[in-house]
Amino acid sequence: MRSLITILAFAGKEIRQVLRQPRLMTALVVGPFLILGLFAAGFEPDPPPPQALLVVPEGSEIQARAGEIQEALSDEIEIAGTTADEDEARRRLLDGDVDLVVVAPREAAETIRASEQATVMVLHNRLDPFDRAFITVSAGSAVDELNRVVLSEVAETAQAEAGDYGEALPSARRSVGLMADALRRGDETEARQAQSEAADSLATVEDQLGLSSDFLQGVDRALGAESDSLGGEVSTRRSEVEAIDAADPAAAEQAEALEQDLAELENGLAEFRSISPDVLVQPFIADTELVQGTDIPLTTYYSPAVVVVLLQHVVLTFAALSVVSERSTGSTELFRVGPVRVGEFLAGKFLGYALLGIIVAGLLMALVVFVFGTPMFGSWVWASVILGLTMAASLGLGFIIAAAANTDAQAVQFSMLALLFTIFFSGLVVSLSRLVDGVRQVAYLAPATAGTEGLQDVMFRGAAPSGVDLAILLIYSIVSLVLAYVWLQRRQVA
Amino acid sequence: MDNAIDAVDITKIYESSGEGVKGVNLAIPRGTVLGLIGPSGSGKTTTVRLLTGLLSPDSGTVRVLGSDPTKFDSATRSRIGYLPQSSALYPALSVRENLDFAAALHGLRGGTRAAAADRVLEFVELADAQHQRVDEVSGGMRRRVGLATALVHQPELLFLDEPTGGLDPILRRTVWEHLTELRSEGRTLIVTTQYVGEAAYCDYIALLSDGEIIEFGGPEDLRRRAYGGELVDVVFATRASWPIIEQIGHRIEAADIEAHGPRAVRYTVADAGSSIPVIASAAEEAGIELAETERVVPEFDDVFVRIVDAHRANAGARQ
Numbered sequence: 035m036r037s038l039i040t041i042l043a044f045a046g047k048e049i050r051q052v053l054r055q056p057r058l059m060t061a062l063v064v065g066p067f068l069i070l071g072l073f074a075a076g077f078e079p080d081p082p083p084p085q086a087l088l089v090v091p092e093g094s095e096i097q098a099r100a101g102e103i104q105e106a107l108s109d110e111i112e113i114a115g116t117t118a119d120e121d122e123a124r125r126r127l128l129d130g131d132v133d134l135v136v137v138a139p140r141e142a143a144e145t146i147r148a149s150e151q152a153t154v155m156v157l158h159n160r161l162d163p164f165d166r167a168f169i170t171v172s173a174g175s176a177v178d179e180l181n182r183v184v185l186s187e188v189a190e191t192a193q194a195e196a197g198d199y200g201e202a203l204p205s206a207r208r209s210v211g212l213m214a215d216a217l218r219r220g221d222e223t224e225a226r227q228a229q230s231e232a233a234d235s236l237a238t239v240e241d242q243l244g245l246s247s248d249f250l251q252g253v254d255r256a257l258g259a260e261s262d263s264l265g266g267e268v269s270t271r272r273s274e275v276e277a278i279d280a281a282d283p284a285a286a287e288q289a290e291a292l293e294q295d296l297a298e299l300e301n302g303l304a305e306f307r308s309i310s311p312d313v314l315v316q317p318f319i320a321d322t323e324l325v326q327g328t329d330i331p332l333t334t335y336y337s338p339a340v341v342v343v344l345l346q347h348v349v350l351t352f353a354a355l356s357v358v359s360e361r362s363t364g365s366t367e368l369f370r371v372g373p374v375r376v377g378e379f380l381a382g383k384f385l386g387y388a389l390l391g392i393i394v395a396g397l398l399m400a401l402v403v404f405v406f407g408t409p410m411f412g413s414w415v416w417a418s419v420i421l422g423l424t425m426a427a428s429l430g431l432g433f434i435i436a437a438a439a440n441t442d443a444q445a446v447q448f449s450m451l452a453l454l455f456t457i458f459f460s461g462l463v464v465s466l467s468r469l470v471d472g473v474r475q476v477a478y479l480a481p482a483t484a485g486t487e488g489l490q491d492v493m494f495r496g497a498a499p500s501g502v503d504l505a506i507l508l509i510y511s512i513v514s515l516v517l518a519y520v521w522l523q524r525r526q527v528a
Numbered sequence: 529m530d531n532a533i534d535a536v537d538i539t540k541i542y543e544s545s546g547e548g549v550k551g552v553n554l555a556i557p558r559g560t561v562l563g564l565i566g567p568s569g570s571g572k573t574t575t576v577r578l579l580t581g582l583l584s585p586d587s588g589t590v591r592v593l594g595s596d597p598t599k600f601d602s603a604t605r606s607r608i609g610y611l612p613q614s615s616a617l618y619p620a621l622s623v624r625e626n627l628d629f630a631a632a633l634h635g636l637r638g639g640t641r642a643a644a645a646d647r648v649l650e651f652v653e654l655a656d657a658q659h660q661r662v663d664e665v666s667g668g669m670r671r672r673v674g675l676a677t678a679l680v681h682q683p684e685l686l687f688l689d690e691p692t693g694g695l696d697p698i699l700r701r702t703v704w705e706h707l708t709e710l711r712s713e714g715r716t717l718i719v720t721t722q723y724v725g726e727a728a729y730c731d732y733i734a735l736l737s738d739g740e741i742i743e744f745g746g747p748e749d750l751r752r753r754a755y756g757g758e759l760v761d762v763v764f765a766t767r768a769s770w771p772i773i774e775q776i777g778h779r780i781e782a783a784d785i786e787a788h789g790p791r792a793v794r795y796t797v798a799d800a801g802s803s804i805p806v807i808a809s810a811a812e813e814a815g816i817e818l819a820e821t822e823r824v825v826p827e828f829d830d831v832f833v834r835i836v837d838a839h840r841a842n843a844g845a846r847q
Contacts, residue, residue, distance in 0.1 A: 036635030043632030364614035
């Protein structure tokens with residue numbers, strides 16, 4: 035009974051002490067939340083396309099088509115103007131008038147004809163690695179877009195050329211039909227005449243198609259379909275026409291079959307012409323779909339991490355400072371002379387700060403869900419479980435910090451180190467998947483790491499936290515509290 | 529009845545500083561006040577920490593309330609009250625909340641706890657300030673709150689480490705009035721202080737210097753030992769010759785005679801009360817008129833300085 039009274043006395047004292055220090059609560063809870071809130075409100079997840087100045091040779095084709103290029107690149111970069119003077123463009127870049135200078139290659143056509151890639155030079159003035167990465171990606175996308183425009187034009191030309199076969203292919207089909215009729219009638223002379231006309235027409239078609247039909251063949255092959263080029267097929271049909279021997283009794287049937295093949299070939303070419311050049315040069319586009327949960331906007335994605343990190347920071351700091359301050363004021367001497375045991379001391383503080391932590395966690399969750407509109411697809415019970423375990427583990431870590439620290443200042447420093455570690459390794463700033471093996475496991479030294487994963491599962495996937503995260507937090511809580519108990523007993527806090 | 533405290537030849541030396549206490553012997557009866565008096569660093573707090581079990585002695589044995597303090601059980605711990613040198617109070621809590629917490633640590637429940645808090649608040653005259661936060665009350669009041677937290681569970685043995693430290697003389701007297709009252713209730717008090725004058729309130733005094741008890745006894749015993757007896761100051765109406773002064777001293781068996789001016793002299797005697805009439809008759813026989821004769825009670829500050837000086841001189845001579 036005395037133990038219970040002692041534990042409850044400690045819990046009540048801790049709660050009263052914290053509630054009597056509103057500035058402390060504000061500094062620890064509201065302060066970081068306001069800072070993160072301001073960051074979230076001011077952060078631009080989709081920055082506007084960089085303003086680019088295009089440097090093109092005077093009188094070049096690119097200069098003439100600047101407007102067309104700008105339209106094509108509008109999603110990647112915004113062309114703020116064109117100039118032929120690269121030095122002036124560099125000055126404007128240094129003055130901050132534009133974000134990029136895109137220098138079009140001189141003699142691009144000659145370079146490409148010489149079987150070399152022409153380089154589009156993109157100049158920028160950004161030191162920030164993230165900015166640099168963004169510019170590199172934007173520039174790459176813009177050049178891809180340029181390549182697509184060029185290829186699209188080539189495809190369009192090919193389609194137009196394919197259309198130039200005009201009446202040659204139907205004429206060949208009709209001549210083969212006449213040949214078949216003549217052969218059935220036994221008129222070898224007329225059959226040979228029709229055979230000669232059909233071969234000539236197919237030779238014309240073959241010449242006109244050239245390389246243009248290879249686009250369609252490439253698409254078919256990329257998709258895994260077996261396909262010959264249209265040109266090759268026309269050539270085959272022409273050989274087959276020429277190979278028919280009018281004296282052969284089966285010649286009429288062969289001509290009929292050929293007439294059918296040519297009809298199909300006609301359909302194939304019509305199909306090729308009907309395909310958009312843009313589709314031909316960019317037949318594939320990517321689309322993504324989240325298999326469990328819903329796509330979350332960037333600004334709300336970090337909400338669970340913010341809640342967990344703040345909860346960890348608050349209870350850890352309170353726990354650490356509270357124990358150290360008992361030591362520095364001499365209260366621990368009173369406990370040791372009196373009948374207080376280390377277990378009662380820790381249990382009382384744990385209970386007090388757990389109750390405070392529940393209030394803090396409740397406030398933070400209410401804020402992110404009901405005020406900031408962060409989705410909550412999962413169960414509030416699971417959210418409570420994961421937050422409760424995170425809090426228990428954080429309290430354990432706080433007590434260990436208290437055992438290690440000799441002064442209030444040291445406790446604050448250790449708590450801030452824990453916060454710094456948590457910010458970098460808990461997934462708040464960078465995803466855990468970006469950490470190498472070994473370091474990724476070390477990241478779980480911050481209770482917020484497993485806590486964040488678990489709360490994300492609950493809030494965004496609507497699922498229960500993973501067993502691994504629950505186990506990590508449970509084991510962490512038990513081990514840290516036992517370690518803190520042993521260490522504080524050795525330091526004779528009670 | 530057993531003593532409240534029995535310490536035999538206890539020694540504790542801190543490895544870091546080489547300081548501590550050496551060969552401390554104490555036998556303190558229950559219901560008395562022991563004053564551990566000495567300058568800063570003399571070993572007072574270390575002695576208290578050894579007696580409360582906060583430290584283990586390197587050698588020697590300690591029994592407090594019949595038990596080894598390092599192995600106190602919960603029941604024995606609840607018979608002890610402790611006021612550490614630092615306040616050990618919670619500034620954000622009220623006076624009453626601090627008392628309530630201290631009482632709860634000893635297992636006192638609801639109604640009993642409230643009654644205990646009322647009682648000690650009344651005792652230290654802080655009932656009117658009970659709802660004030662501790663960081664809003666004066667230093668003197670804080671010290672009294674500290675005393676109240678040490679008393680709230682009605683311990684029979686109290687260790688008070690400098691309860692009057694930093695207080696003005698009036699507040700010091702008030703605190704000692706409280707302590708004297710506690711003694712009259714039958715409690716045993718072990719009190720450390722730098723104020724030598726507070727020795728007058730104690731039943732026993734242990735004078736500490738450089739980690740050793742250099743004198744132990746009641747206040748009067750210490751005065752006697754410091755001066756070799758009681759002091760009587762004599763002022764002659766006319767100038768007296770040294771042979772006459774010595775003759776009077778011989779009559780009263782003076783241990784020491786000290787000239788204090790052309791007509792004044794101080795005799796150190798075994799008993800001032802019986803010596804004064806003898807001085808008067810001896811002077812009359814010698815034909816010398818006395819202007820004034822009185823017993824001198826030296827201040828404890830002087831007593832302490834004299835004892836420490838003598839101790840250091842002896843120590844120097846031994847070396």
